[in-house]
Amino acid sequence: MTQPNPDVAIAQAHTLEPITEIALRAEIPPEALVTFGPYKAKVDITRLRGRREAGQLVLVTGMSPTPAGEGKSTVLIGLADALTRRGLNAAAALREPSQGPVMGIKGGATGGGYAQIVPMEDINLHFTGDFHAVAAATNTLAALVDNHVQQGNELRIDARRIVWQRCLDVNDRSLRGVITGLGGTAHGTPRETGFTITAASEIMAVLCLAADLEDLRLRLGRLTVAFTFDGAPVTADDLGATGALAALMKEAINPNLVQTLGGTPAYVHGGPFANIAHGCSSLIATRVALEHADLVLTEAGFGSDLGAEKFFDIKARHGGLDVAGVVVVATIRSLKYHGGDLADGVRNLARHVDNIRQFGATPLVALNLFTTDTPAERSFLRDWARDHGVALAECEVWARGGTGAEQLAEVLLDNLSAGSRPLYDPRHGVEASIATLATQIYHAEKVEYSPQALRDLAVLREHGWDRLPVCISKTQYSFSDDPAALGAPTGHTLHVRELIPRTGAGFIVALTGAVMTMPGLPARPAAEGIDIDAAGKISGLF
Structure with a gap:
């Protein structure tokens, strides 16, 4: 039997509040709550009553990571709980985990230690089925394209220029390039294609940028799936597929509501990667959170060069969002990884700080502490921040949860300001x-x-x-x-x-470069450490 990972053990030992109580705290009316058991729910956006003035939005990003990541989600969750402890009406808005990293090298996306969203096993695995809906819609459209070619090809689709790929929420390098339609004329037209991981699929991006169900349907209809022999684009609308796709996405468009270990409402919805997709949780979830909380913390994947840039230039531009603060998560471990020593490694952090300033935002560095960090190393970072006019606060959220982010919360509240902007036109x-x-x-x-x-x-x-x-x-x-x-x-x-x-x-x-939209598994996948006992208790998740 695999030994329990500290993260999953901490989450399993926690007594969760009923999701109905979390919804009351989040000011979500009972008629808008669609429960998935006692601790998960979807929020029916058609039944919400928005409030007159939206709350303030804080973006959490990071410096360039190590392969294990630097704890952006963990810091965000701990910071949200610190704000809640101060009596503020706070909420978190995060992405849903993909099973690719869960079963691969990086693990889940529910935080860690005493700064987690729960129930972490459910969120990290099947959750409420949003990823499955995205895959079902993506693969239905692929099947309709191939079927159209097989059944007479009225639209004159050039099978060599079918650009729509199937998807699967698994890291599987063997599916990057495949040949379909083998076996004779009854089995379709042979052609080269491949799979994309669900997190990088276009329908995932559509879900995360749609304003409502009507907008989702319009976006689905505009999906380009192929080109004709004359070079004209063929869309889902042209295939008559839009209605079916929208029906498959009917429930997935509603954001999911869960809770942190500190009882802060958390909207977890959509899951595009930032290295191969746009890296932000759904616009719908962010707007719902802003309409029902005074301060909303959201994250964008990896460093400022990826997730944060795409947040400002794609999500915020499209959604008309203004950012009141940006937290850049850093670790001494990552500084050493990027420089050998702190003096060289800090150049990476400085670059990310400068990037955030280019978007008109004021960066706050959150130094996510590890037990291996020495007093001298911490002093070096404090001195660097002071000398370069950068706000910095240490935090110990993995070990202490919200209490470990009290200083970070105080510095954040002192540095809030509006006026963010995209970088390019x-x-x-x-x-x-x-x-x-x-x-x-x-x-x-x-x-x-x-x-x-x-x-x-x-x-x-x-x-x-x-x-x-x-x-x-x-x-x-x-x-x-x-x-x-x-x-x-x-x-x-x-x-x-x-x-x-x-x-x-x-x-x-x-x-x-060599980036792939279908990742592969490492030599020792995290899946090898995951287990379940006869009572249904999961171990090994992190």
Whole structure:
């Protein structure tokens, strides 16, 4: 039997409040609550009564991580509980975990130690079925495309230019490239395709950017699935698939409500990765939280060069969101990883701090403490922050929960201010947008497009898609597209491999370097440490 991980053991020992009590605290009316057992619920957005003035929004991001991450979600949850302990009406808005990292190397996305959202086993595994709905809609559309070609191909789809891929919420490198339709004419048209992990699928992005069910339906209808022999795009609307897709997503569009260990309401909805997707929880959940809380903490995946940039340039731009504060999570472990010693490693943190300032926001560094951190190392970071005019607060949320973030909460409240903005104007074209990100956020010297990317660029221009915002898929470990270039590299080249129009989501995905939209498992997957006993008690989750 696998020994219990401290995270899951702490979560299982906690006495949860009924979700109906959490909903009352969150000012969600009973008629809008759709319960999934005693501790989980969906919020029916059609039955909400919004309030007149929205609360303030705080974004939690981080420096470039180590492979194990730096505890952004843990810090966010502990900070939310610290604010609740101060008597504030606070809420958290986070992404749903993907089973890829849960079964892979990084683990779940429910925080850790005494700063968790619960029930952590449910949230980290099947939760309320949103990921399954996204996969069902994605794969239904793929089947309808193939069936249309098989049944006479009235739309004259060029099978060589079907761009819609199936998805699966598993890290499975064997599915990156597959051939379908083998076995003879009765089994379809043979063609090369592949799978995307559900978290990076376009329907996941659509779910997270939709304003309501009507907007979701419009976005689903605009999904580009293929091109005709004449080069014209074919959409889900053209296939008559939109209604079925919307029906599959009917419940998934409603945000999920759970709780932190400290009893703070937490909206957990949508789960796009930030290294290969746009990295933010749903706009709907954020708006619901803002309409029912005075201070809302939300997160964007990985560092400021990925999740935070996409938050400002995609989610906040589309949703009209203003950010009152930004917390940049740092650890001494990551500083050493990116520099060997603190003096060199702090250059990475400084770059992330400068990035946040470019969006008009004031960064606050949260130093997430580990037991291995020495007094001298902590003193070095405090001195660096003072000398560079950066607000910094230490926190010990894993070990102490909300009580370990009291100083962070105080400093945050003293540094709230409005006026955030996107970095670039997409009307200047996708090349200009990528150049701005490459030079100002990544500190690259130039951008280099592959022959395929240049062909993609011509297609974008032909169909008027080149003025959409850009979602750059890039390694999370470096400001460059080379994961081995740690620290704060400058003067490098950003290599753009492909440009993929996501016409439903409303952005262009730029694949850079060797990044893949279907990850693989490590040599020792986390799944090997997960177990369940005869009584149904799960162990090994983290």
